[in-house]
Amino acid sequence: MTSLCLFSPAGVLVRSAPLRLAARRLAAMGYQVDIDAAAMARHQRFGGDDDTRLTALHRVATKAPSIAMATRGGYGLTRLLDRIDWPLLARSVELGTRWVGLSDVTALQLGMLAHGGVPSWAGPTAVEDFGRADEQGGVDDVTAACFNEAMHGELEAVGFRSDAGFDGLDLKGRLWGGNLSVLMSLLGTPHWPRVRGGVLFLEDVNEQPYRVERMLLQLHQAGVLGAQKAVLLGDFTVRTKSPMDRGYSLKAAIAHLRSVCTTPILTGLPFGHIPTKLTLPQGASVQLVVHGREVLIGW
Numbered sequence: 001m002t003s004l005c006l007f008s009p010a011g012v013l014v015r016s017a018p019l020r021l022a023a024r025r026l027a028a029m030g031y032q033v034d035i036d037a038a039a040m041a042r043h044q045r046f047g048g049d050d051d052t053r054l055t056a057l058h059r060v061a062t063k064a065p066s067i068a069m070a071t072r073g074g075y076g077l078t079r080l081l082d083r084i085d086w087p088l089l090a091r092s093v094e095l096g097t098r099w100v101g102l103s104d105v106t107a108l109q110l111g112m113l114a115h116g117g118v119p120s121w122a123g124p125t126a127v128e129d130f131g132r133a134d135e136q137g138g139v140d141d142v143t144a145a146c147f148n149e150a151m152h153g154e155l156e157a158v159g160f161r162s163d164a165g166f167d168g169l170d171l172k173g174r175l176w177g178g179n180l181s182v183l184m185s186l187l188g189t190p191h192w193p194r195v196r197g198g199v200l201f202l203e204d205v206n207e208q209p210y211r212v213e214r215m216l217l218q219l220h221q222a223g224v225l226g227a228q229k230a231v232l233l234g235d236f237t238v239r240t241k242s243p244m245d246r247g248y249s250l251k252a253a254i255a256h257l258r259s260v261c262t263t264p265i266l267t268g269l270p271f272g273h274i275p276t277k278l279t280l281p282q283g284a285s286v287q288l289v290v291h292g293r294e295v296l297i298g299w
Helices: 017-028 048-062 088-094 103-112 126-130 141-151 182-186 209-221 250-260
Strands: 002-009 030-037 067-070 098-103 121-124 158-163 172-178 199-206 230-237 265-268 280-282 285-293 293-296
Touching: 002 017, 017 030, 017 126, 017 293, 030 126, 048 088, 067 293, 103 121, 103 172, 103 182, 103 280, 126 141, 126 172, 172 182, 172 230, 172 280, 182 199, 182 209, 199 293, 209 250, 250 265
Parallel strands: 002 030, 002 067, 067 098, 098 121, 172 199, 199 230, 230 265
Antiparallel strands: 121 280, 158 293, 172 285, 285 293
8 A cells, every 4th residue: 555644844734624634535545644743733834843844854754655745835844945854855755755745845846856856746735635625625536636646657648728829849858846936935045956958837826917927037037937948837826906907917927928038938737726736747857749729748
């Protein structure tokens, strides 16, 4: 049976019920689920103080389960980056551990890439994707199936529908990225992966279009976007629209970015803070092919 450990490296879990529900659902999918001893620790907005979360991270890496899944994102991993035992995490991956998560877990995953090119999986978190009550939508079938296939080595490609204008695009590169705000916080630090000729995927939540544009322009002006073969934009859900936008939107922001950046920028990637999401091989060499508006990513 595939072992799966749930741990809290970032934000606090306010209630334990969603975590228990997630554990039951994952067990029903055939996983041998273990909840880390500090998964429900609490300190301010964090899943335990820094030492507690760092110790939990290293404890999980030492156990080297088949899958290490974050209970949730939030904020907190940035505080740990300078103290993480990166070789220990690399050894866990060599032993077969697949580190899975998104949002704030982007900091951990990109740090793994920066410190040794260690791969991981951008995908669901326990509480958000497997701990949602049935009356709130329950578990998304596509998310669960994609995760399950990826964890069993059966997922070799994913597809989605994008904007027109990229028909015939065919390229290869290293897939990397995650949450835009978290990724930006690593720029200029030792934890930034220096990927050239890659396929960069990005998502974010509750950020106004102008803030998304500003961050993307910084990546462009820093030479990051120009060094990639393609950029894939996932979900950028805005909870509250600004009355100051006056017709300005994320679509307008992307159009402006395309006007100044020659790297192909594709939208529509089903990834981010949404119920239906793909599980993507962070750091893997992929091939991206576009036929009409259909995009296929294979590895």
